[in-house]
Amino acid sequence: MLEINGLCKFFGGECALDNFDMEVGQGQIFGLIGSNGCGKTTVIKILAGILTPDRGKVRIDGKPILADLPRLKQTVGYIPAHFGTYPNLKVKEYMEFFAASIGLYGLKGRDRWESLLKRVGMQEHEDDFVESLSRGMKQRICLARVLLHNPRLLLLDEPVAGMDPVTRSVVKGMMKQLKEEGMAVVISSNVLTEMTDLCTHIGIMDRGQMLIQGEQTEVFRRINMSNLLHMIILEGEDQAVGILKKDPYVKSISIEGHHIVIQYEGDEQDESNLLSFLVGAGIRVQSFYREPGDLESLFMQVTKERSGKI
Amino acid sequence: MTLRNPVYIKEIRTGNRSYRQVSVFLIFNGILAVVGLYVLGKMISGMRWNAAVDYSMVLQLYTILSILEFGMLQLILTSLAAGCISGERERRTFDSMMSTSLSSMAIVTGKMAAVLSAVLVLMISSLPVMSLVFIFGGIRYLDLLEMFGGILVLSFCTASAGICFSSWSSRSLVSTILSYSYLFLVTAGPLLLSRLPQILGVGIATADSGEKAVDWYHYFLLCNPLFTFYAIVNSQVKGQNGVLEFMNQWNGYRSNIITDNWIVVSLVVQGAIAVVFIWFALQGIRSKK
Numbered sequence: 060m061l062e063i064n065g066l067c068k069f070f071g072g073e074c075a076l077d078n079f080d081m082e083v084g085q086g087q088i089f090g091l092i093g094s095n096g097c098g099k100t101t102v103i104k105i106l107a108g109i110l111t112p113d114r115g116k117v118r119i120d121g122k123p124i125l126a127d128l129p130r131l132k133q134t135v136g137y138i139p140a141h142f143g144t145y146p147n148l149k150v151k152e153y154m155e156f157f158a159a160s161i162g163l164y165g166l167k168g169r170d171r172w173e174s175l176l177k178r179v180g181m182q183e184h185e186d187d188f189v190e191s192l193s194r195g196m197k198q199r200i201c202l203a204r205v206l207l208h209n210p211r212l213l214l215l216d217e218p219v220a221g222m223d224p225v226t227r228s229v230v231k232g233m234m235k236q237l238k239e240e241g242m243a244v245v246i247s248s249n250v251l252t253e254m255t256d257l258c259t260h261i262g263i264m265d266r267g268q269m270l271i272q273g274e275q276t277e278v279f280r281r282i283n284m285s286n287l288l289h290m291i292i293l294e295g296e297d298q299a300v301g302i303l304k305k306d307p308y309v310k311s312i313s314i315e316g317h318h319i320v321i322q323y324e325g326d327e328q329d330e331s332n333l334l335s336f337l338v339g340a341g342i343r344v345q346s347f348y349r350e351p352g353d354l355e356s357l358f359m360q361v362t363k364e365r366s367g368k369i
Numbered sequence: 370m371t372l373r374n375p376v377y378i379k380e381i382r383t384g385n386r387s388y389r390q391v392s393v394f395l396i397f398n399g400i401l402a403v404v405g406l407y408v409l410g411k412m413i414s415g416m417r418w419n420a421a422v423d424y425s426m427v428l429q430l431y432t433i434l435s436i437l438e439f440g441m442l443q444l445i446l447t448s449l450a451a452g453c454i455s456g457e458r459e460r461r462t463f464d465s466m467m468s469t470s471l472s473s474m475a476i477v478t479g480k481m482a483a484v485l486s487a488v489l490v491l492m493i494s495s496l497p498v499m500s501l502v503f504i505f506g507g508i509r510y511l512d513l514l515e516m517f518g519g520i521l522v523l524s525f526c527t528a529s530a531g532i533c534f535s536s537w538s539s540r541s542l543v544s545t546i547l548s549y550s551y552l553f554l555v556t557a558g559p560l561l562l563s564r565l566p567q568i569l570g571v572g573i574a575t576a577d578s579g580e581k582a583v584d585w586y587h588y589f590l591l592c593n594p595l596f597t598f599y600a601i602v603n604s605q606v607k608g609q610n611g612v613l614e615f616m617n618q619w620n621g622y623r624s625n626i627i628t629d630n631w632i633v634v635s636l637v638v639q640g641a642i643a644v645v646f647i648w649f650a651l652q653g654i655r656s657k658k
């Protein structure tokens with residue numbers, strides 16, 4: 060649905076985006092992960108039509124979108140990191156403002172924003188002033204207002220920062236619903252733990268470049284290849300070490316009693332072959348597993364690799 | 370159309386709920402009332418001795434109150450206009466607004482209408498004080514309406530500069546300084562320029578009245594909103610715009626089509642400047658930094 064190719068953006072002489080590529084399909088929740096200042100917000104703002112890139116292409120459904128601002132704004136819904144709420148407006152007035160700004164006036168607009176407030180669990184607060192709401196509640200009304208024009212691509216810049224448990228659960232529930240409805244969602248964040256639950260796809264960026272992207276499980280699988288392989292041998296440790304030493308994919312071995320830890324560069328098939336070979340050689344293997352990775356270790360690993368290259 | 374402009378409705382709602390608006394009302398009307406009552410008091414104390422109404426005093430009261438009201442409104446609206454778009458950036462609401470289908474024209478129109486509405490409400494709130502001029506007669510309701518109309522048109526011109534600076538600036542302080550500097554420049558600048566030869570002692574008039582064509586530098590006064598307003602009030606109280614009278618304090622200029630139609634010409638000039646400012650304001654909003 061969304062394709063970004065070779066996006067470049069400079070602020071003064073400084074490069075914020077450097078040949079940035081990204082692909083998001085329909086019904087995907089894409090987590091754009093990166094440290095502060097790596098260019099996440101710049102990508103989101105370009106997609107929202109607030110910034111113009113210096114180079115590169117953005118296509119939605121195969122058609123270039125940046126030159127067609129009205130279509131871009133119809134297609135995209137954007138919540139900035141700081142929400143953009145007006146403290147001395149009531150919730151209903153805030154919704155009325157955004158409904159009117161997309162041409163939904165009067166009863167037509169009211170029906171729409173009332174149903175959305177209900178959807179985010181804020182219908183009881185429509186007469187409250189925005190300034191009296193908690194941060195989580197503000198996030199929910201922002202989510203309601205951004206859905207007013209039924210966008211096909213939702214952009215959330217740092218939405219999980221400071222999210223209370225109720226809002227987190229509402230947002231997660233809504234993300235699932237929106238995904239089922241076929242909406243694509245791009246969420247930028249550096250709170251990695253939250254993104255694991257929320258996203259179907261992830262992309263890790265650093266210094267304006269996309270380092271790795273894809274389905275979350277696939278990215279994990281690719282990165283996990285370099286995670287340590289653990290095995291607990293009940294009988295035949297020396298024989299096992301002998302076999303491991305001959306394996307070209309084994310880069311290092313450490314032994315602690317029955318516990319052998321190896322740095323193994325083979326893929327899942329190679330792992331399976333190794334296990335069969337060990338068992339076939341009469342070695343009693345109690346446990347054989349690849350160290351699981353989490354998003355945080357994945358991020359650290361990817362960005363570290365890049366720093367190493369640079 | 371403006372009543373359906375969401376930016377205008379939002380501005381009116383947020384503006385009316387601010388403490389700033391209340392204090393502006395109080396100070397504006399307070400100053401106007403103090404000055405109005407002081408001048409009226411002086412008039413009445415004069416009547417005590419001769420039992421005659423000095424109508425020139427009524428006209429003087431009207432002139433003083435009108436110019437005072439105009440001056441204060443220009444200062445107030447400059448502050449309102451200068452923060453209207455940069456304020457959105459400071460509150461971080463600008464990006465949300467820009468991500469909607471609102472055009473930059475709708476944003477500028479809404480902001481301008483909100484500033485002019487504030488001016489209109491302040492003018493209406495000043496009616497009790499302004500009605501002091503009706504006590505002894507001499508001023509018609511139509512004169513007051515005409516004067517208010519003049520204020521509104523000139524306010525549009527001044528506000529356009531404020532909105533322009535605001536649209537290019539990310540900080541209200543910067544746009545406020547620029548807007549007040551512009552207001553000062555456009556008000557004091559042409560006045561100073563038209564008096565410069567006298568100040569420098571090089572332009573002391575030797576010509577008799579009606580002998581000389583108006584010097585070019587006097588035409589900068591066409592950009593001066595205060596001078597245009599002075600001409601409007603003068604034409605009401607004296608039956609002539611008083612432009613030549615002002616210029617001829619040290620000179621002997623003869624009238625021409627511009628001096629005769631000063632109000633219309635200056636409104637056209639300032640309107641044209643306002644259009645340029647609005648065009649730049651639109652570019653400021655559209656510019657994606």
